[in-house]
Amino acid sequence: MKTFRRTLLAALSVAAFAASFQAAAQDFKPRIIRFGYGLNEVSNQGRATKLFAQEVEKASGGKMKVRAIGAAALGTDLQMQQALIGGAQEMMVGSTATLVGITKEMAIWDTPFLFNNAKEADVVLDGPVGQKVMDKLQEKGLVGLVYWENGFRNLTNSKRPVAKLEDMSGIKLRVMQNNVFLDSFKTLGANAVPLPFSELFTALETNTVDGQENPYNTILSSKFYEVQKYLTVTNHVYSPWIVLVSKKYWDGLSKAEQKVLLDAAKKSRDFERQDTRDEAAKALADLKGKGMQVNELPAAEAGRMREKLGAVNASIAANVGEDLWKEVQGAVAAARK
Ligand code: TF8
Incomplete structure (x- = not known):
């Protein structure tokens, strides 16, 4: 009975693996995602971007490749935002503060002394109101995925x-x-x-x-x-960073591809916050x-x-x-x- 169960489980997991692989083959197109950021490669921003790129490649079976381009080589935060809106660039991470001209609600995060500590920032940014502010970007042609920590200034x-x-x-x-x-x-x-x-x-x-x-x-x-x-x-x-996708680009992705980007963004967020806090200490x-x-x-x-x-x-x-x-x-x- 035990052996039978084990065999059955093994067969099922092989089937599940095959199914997920099949899903991968049909749901992921070969894609190159240009992901711009403003700091150096050797920075918290650079390290987390690298992790994001690795996660996306892994989860898409190598089909989706993130080309990380730092040091504002693709432009300033403001220029990259416009490139995303126009569809000339796929992704970026940058300050929420430079988005205020596009989405006025983003100014809420610039309130002096809003948060006393990073824990409060995490709870509020990752909670319903953080999501609500992020979702305001959509009507302007941007999709926000997650907030990263820039930190206390x-x-x-x-x-x-x-x-x-x-x-x-x-x-x-x-x-x-x-x-x-x-x-x-x-x-x-x-x-x-x-x-x-x-x-x-x-x-x-x-x-x-x-x-x-x-x-x-x-x-x-x-x-x-x-x-x-x-x-x-x-x-x-406290300044957040925000990971953004061009809405034009996002709307052309399959559900599975969108999920890969969102899951990887969440992993990069958790990594980035810890890395930033360790470094700041x-x-x-x-x-x-x-x-x-x-x-x-x-x-x-x-x-x-x-x-x-x-x-x-x-x-x-x-x-x-x-x-x-x-x-x-x-x-x-x-x-x-
Ligand atoms: C600043 C921000 C920067 C970000 C970065 C380039 O002072 O704090 O960290 O804009 O994405 O401009």
């Missing part, structure tokens, strides 16, 4: 240590191409200049701008420590080792900063709509419990 500059709010004044600070960031840093007294990420290193090197703000991981992987002396721990906002020591002078913003000054930035909340709420604003605040409160 911190301030660097080449002029002076920022120990109090007033130290920001007169610092020429690169910000992302997004009104919330522009307003936030103007509010703090900086001379905010929007620039694409791909122009940032040179702008810092040539003193076109004095400073910028990004998570530790990026300050490290983009070698900003070579051109920035001072790092101030501000954690002023060590990055500050690494950056000090590279010669950066690091200071924590004293609690009282952090409080003043928070209070000042509260002024942009009202305009974010008005732009994304009060309902969405409240829904996100509710989701954060629930995640906090």
Whole structure:
């Protein structure tokens, strides 16, 4: 009886394997997917993209191949988004902040101090409201698959240590191409200049701008420590990244092909968040080792900063709509419990 059962099970699993293989043969067309991103290959963004590519190839029996192209070689985040919308490029990962011009609801993620920690970010972004904001992209020609972690942003500059709010004044600070960031840093007294990420290193090197703000991981992987002396721990906002597919391209895929991309994106998300957190935990020591002078913003000054930035909340709420604003605040409160 036992042997019979075992034989039966073996036969069934062979049949299942054959069936899945057959499905693979007919459901997957040979495809080459150009997947662009802005950071270097040796970065959290680059590593997770590589894992995504491997997963897609594996799950499609080698039929679907992802050509990962980093360092903004396919263009800035904004340019790649347009290429996806037009169908000239298949996939990318980039900041949600640069999508605000396309889908205004994305600005909700730029709310200063929205999340206290990464756990809260995961719960809200992966929950219903995160999905809802992502789904808004579809009518604009983009399909969002998952959010990755860019991370909590911190301030660097080449002029002076920022120990109090007033130290920001007169610092020429690169910000992302997004009104919330522009307003936030103007509010703090900086001379905010929007620039694409791909122009940032040179702008810092040539003193076109004095400073910028990004998570530790990026300050490290983009070698900003070579051109920035001072790092101030501000954690002023958590930035997500988002993995995008051209809707034109997506609609031409079979259900099985879409599933391969979504499953691989989820795997890459879990990998990327862990990798980013592991790297961030060590990055500050690494950056000090590279010669950066690091200071924590004293609690009282952090409080003043928070209070000042509260002024942009009202305009974010008005732009994304009060309902969405409240829904996100509710989701954060629930995640906090
Ligand atoms: C920035 C963002 C960057 C992203 C990346 C190029 O400062 O934080 O990490 O845009 O995808 O621009």
